[in-house]
Amino acid sequence: MTQVEFLKMVEPFKDKVFRLAKRLLVSREEAEDATQEILIKLWNNKNQIEQYRNIEAFSMTMTKNLCFDKLKSKHSQNLKIIHNNYKDNHIALQSEIELKNSVDWVAKLMKGLPDQQKIVMQLRDIEQYEFSEISKMLNIKEATIRVSLSRARKTLRNKLIKIQSYGVG
Amino acid sequence: MVLVRIEKLLKKYEDGQTTLNEEVELRDYFSQSVIAPQFEVYRPLFNYFDVTCKEKSTSDIRLQTNSYHRIYLWLAIAAMVVLVFTIFNKTDMSSSLKFNELTEDQLMAFNQTRKAMDLLANNINKGSEGFNALTVMSKSLNKGAENIFLLESFTETKNKIFKINN
Numbered sequence: 001m002t003q004v005e006f007l008k009m010v011e012p013f014k015d016k017v018f019r020l021a022k023r024l025l026v027s028r029e030e031a032e033d034a035t036q037e038i039l040i041k042l043w044n045n046k047n048q049i050e051q052y053r054n055i056e057a058f059s060m061t062m063t064k065n066l067c068f069d070k071l072k073s074k075h076s077q078n079l080k081i082i083h084n085n086y087k088d089n090h091i092a093l094q095s096e097i098e099l100k101n102s103v104d105w106v107a108k109l110m111k112g113l114p115d116q117q118k119i120v121m122q123l124r125d126i127e128q129y130e131f132s133e134i135s136k137m138l139n140i141k142e143a144t145i146r147v148s149l150s151r152a153r154k155t156l157r158n159k160l161i162k163i164q165s166y167g168v169g
Numbered sequence: 170m171v172l173v174r175i176e177k178l179l180k181k182y183e184d185g186q187t188t189l190n191e192e193v194e195l196r197d198y199f200s201q202s203v204i205a206p207q208f209e210v211y212r213p214l215f216n217y218f219d220v221t222c223k224e225k226s227t228s229d230i231r232l233q234t235n236s237y238h239r240i241y242l243w244l245a246i247a248a249m250v251v252l253v254f255t256i257f258n259k260t261d262m263s264s265s266l267k268f269n270e271l272t273e274d275q276l277m278a279f280n281q282t283r284k285a286m287d288l289l290a291n292n293i294n295k296g297s298e299g300f301n302a303l304t305v306m307s308k309s310l311n312k313g314a315e316n317i318f319l320l321e322s323f324t325e326t327k328n329k330i331f332k333i334n335n
Contacts, residue, residue, distance in 0.1 A: 149185040
């Protein structure tokens with residue numbers, strides 16, 4: 001496989017990889033790095049890749065695992081990075097109120113969801129994968145996915161109602 | 170009619186039972202500028218999905234980084250080899266004896282060797298004097314070569330004469 005062919009192959013889903021990484025790692029730079037890492041891994045294994053039936057699903061699984069590894073090592077070792085990571089979540093109250101754009105609110109609310117719900121929501125509501133595909137990517141049952149998804153959607157709806165009636169999350 | 174349908178879909182949506190097509194229907198509904206006020210609370214959610222699914226990675230894909238790593242690896246290996254060799258050479262040198270640590274026998278051998286070397290060197294100098302004669306000869310040889318030029322002009326004239334005669 002040449003480089004051009006490879007790039008053509010990953011083009012349709014490389015942004016999905018990036019978005020999933022960003023959903024989990026929060027910072028844009030880290031998500032870019034993770035995407036890069038995934039693509040290099042794919043490129044290095046390009047000879048075996050052709051045997052996989054669904055490279056896209058395979059890449060999404062890889063992305064999820066890589067991000068979890070990164071989060072885990074971050075939590076266990078580097079205090080400074082953890083601090084950086086939190087900075088994004090702890091927006092001062094003042095600026096919270098200034099978040100006029102309700103769309104920004106949803107992004108912020110999604111950050112507060114448990115990882116599993118975050119991933120499921122990302123894959124279903126944003127990337128619009130079928131439940132069967134998500135099931136393969138995450139190696140969990142469709143019923144479990146539906147439950148996670150339902151919880152995530154209800155949580156977001158309740159929080160949005162709160163924000164709109166009181167102005168604060 | 171539409172409202173009833175949307176309400177039903179939203180209920181299904183929250184239970185995680187909607188199909189992809191139904192979810193597209195919901196998105197389409199919420200992308201309208203005017204929607205029923207009771208659904209307004211869902212609008213940011215679906216708008217966010219629409220916006221965020223267009224986000225793209227902006228960095229270029231660099232596939233060659235790996236081969237660069239490989240070059241560095243080989244460079245490192247080469248550097249190691251050079252380093253190891255230098256260290257070995259150093260240790261060899263330092264293990265050789267110092268002059269004042271030599272035994273008498275070794276000193277004698279050293280002196281004799283030096284004498285022999287001196288002798289040889291002197292003779293070489295003598296021999297090189299003989300070279301002078303050789304330089305003189307080569308000079309005269311050069312002169313002789315110049316004279317060959319005269320001989321050439323002589324043969325030329327001689328040939329001309331012969332041509333005329335013929």
